[in-house]
Amino acid sequence: MDRSELCTEQEIATLVYGFYDRIRADAMLGPVFNTHITDWNTHLQIMVRFWSSLLLGAGTYSGTPMPKHVALPGLHADMFRQWLALFHATTEELPNRLLATRAEEYAQRIARSLWYGWQMNNAPNSLPSELAHV
């Protein structure tokens, strides 16, 4: 199957908007996002381009997530675990199960990598912790 047949852009928008609705309502993560994101419309558009580029090969995202997350103060492993739990709760509801699986795989890999990068830059003298139980 060609990657572009996995899903429509509309399905990605549904995933992204549903996920950030959960994020914004979350007691732990909502305040972090709301502190750093002033323009939610722009953020959501960036996130649709990010996921479309990963899942469909759309090539419409050209940012650099790692430095943006490394610069966020006070992150910890439970935040990434909660991020993944909310993402999972969102993909679980998608009728397109292949899209759900692919999105989940990317999310797991990128969350681990961002958490590693964050620790490397912000706590270089401690051994990195894993997001093992997710």
Ligand code: HEM
């Ligand atoms: C604890 C977990 C996370 C927190 C608190 C968090 C928070 C944030 C915040 C506040 C921004 C806006 C930064 C800015 O504009 O300066 C952002 C951007 C972004 N995040 Fe996360 N994030 C988390 C995990 C993730 C994960 C796991 C992914 C990918 C699977 C991800 C992908 C992105 C992307 C693509 C952007 C846009 C970067 C750009 O402007 O190009 N984030 N995140």
